Amino acid sequence: MKFGKLILRNLFRNKLRTFLTLVLMAAIFFFVATLLSILANFETASNSGAGQNRLCVQSAISLANPLPLAHEQEIREIEGVVDVAKLQWFGAYYKEPNNFFANFAVDHDKMTSVWNDYAIPKDQLEAYMADRTGAIVGPELVKRWGWKIGDRVTLTSTIYPFNPTLTIRGVYKHSFDTSSFFFHFDYFHEATKEMTGSTVGTFWARVKNSQDMSRISGEIDAKFKNSQYPTETFTEKEFQQQFMAMIGNIKLLFTTVSICAILMVVLLAAITMSMAARERVTEIAVLKAIGFSRGTILTLMLIEFVTLGLFGGALGTFGAKAVHASVNMTEITQGFLVGFGVNTETVLTCLIAAIVVGFLAGGLPAVRSAQLSVVDGLRKVW
């Protein structure tokens, strides 16, 4: 492009101002890329159950209300259900209250039938099954606490008067969940029977065909509709989404904060770009005098401002990608963000937003420059 040199030279004519504008845009796009990545991470988490032939049965009143253990057999009797397992949220921490992670009491013998997406070496699974105080843990927890198989760890529950000391018998592998802690429901039930009675938080049913999930969930809920403990059955994806919704409307919050941050950068960049255009009034008048049309001036200035926006945005976005790729966010967030990173979709979103920022911020000064009367501009020159 024959005007490339002129655009590039103008872009860097005031190096300090360009540098500061780039730093500002990079910082804000780093922030926005991080927020959008957290949102994307939540989305991935809520979609992690998709494709699994698993249904979650919880109380129709709320997730906090337990269901009687007797429901298990009735669920199993429904046609198409392969197996059913109990799962109880334990809500414990390790050593310190801020050492929090997901921990559950589950039917230990259902790991291969209901949670068969969790891969556990055969010898480790056998050791876990054989030990009532055994536990299976995610690789991230092992890495975080330096645990190894055979270690005994004590969990302190924030819900139940039961602080079990459990032996790590196995480390599972899973495509997304890398930081959960599972131990025997029998052991939990025996220790908390007086408090919990014959109840459990949720049942998880594996069904034979995914096409039957809708029918089966309807049948389960119909079966208990008029009982003292009505149920609400979800697919695993729906359950995860419901769980994410419980955190609050994070998506709306993060999106709002991101938009505010982008608007802020638009305003700040607009000030900078207006200054850049204003100090070039006479030059623009000279360019117009020698034959540069309004359209050419407008195009040149918009390309300059959009390039600045895109460069700043790219710096921040790829900076965020590099930083998040090099630090262990799972460890920093104590397992809250698993598999965190800036994905391609977020990168593209940020780059498009950066182009829009360049257009919005540079649009007005560019239009004003293009519309500048040659005579008015040259009045300072002639």
Added chain:
Amino acid sequence: MSALVEIRNVHKVYKRDSFDVPVLNGVSVSVPRGDFLALMGPSGSGKTTLLNLIAGIDRPTKGQVIVDGKEISAFNETRLATWRAAHVGFIFQMYNLIPVLNAFENVELPLLLTHLKKRERREHVHAALSIVGLPDRMSHYPRQLSGGQEQRVAIARAIATDPTILVADEPTGDLDAKSAHEILDLLQMLNAEHQKTIIMVTHDPKAADRARHVLHLDKGVLVESGEDARAMAGDAER
């Protein structure tokens, strides 16, 4: 010599807030092709406005401006810009080179608006800078040049596209006597050897002496009763 520029009964009124400020009041001038015309007059006399009208960067409130047979006063903004790129070379008092571009790139600027290939543009720039005597300063930035050299580069930029007419407003106004002398020599040479039609606004009688003709303006009208004014105004009226 045939008339290149014809100004016919031109009026120009500027709006300043709610006031009308008349600047030119029925000026008629004819400038022959190949002329070197100096426009003189006190500040506010309308000489720069007349130059702007001839150069196509302003339009008259009333009257006609005809350059090389075309009534440019009837052109719209876009057509005027295209016309200026092809037909007018500008020389400013303060040189007004683009500070981020070197001498070569400044001279190349108007050529970027043409369909010339890179090699052809380079040839034009070399030729223009050679004419003004600065073939060895191509890679110098404006800040690395003296005032006289900057004005030479500005003249090279003005002639790079081989325009029909050169307009200059106080081209020596910011220069020392020696540099001013050299610039006037250069303008005379462009007029005499390259047959460039030059219209120059100046306060300096020494500069005006270098022109073939001199016109005086005062309060928006031609006031000189000398040969030049009578002849040129008469030509325009005919």
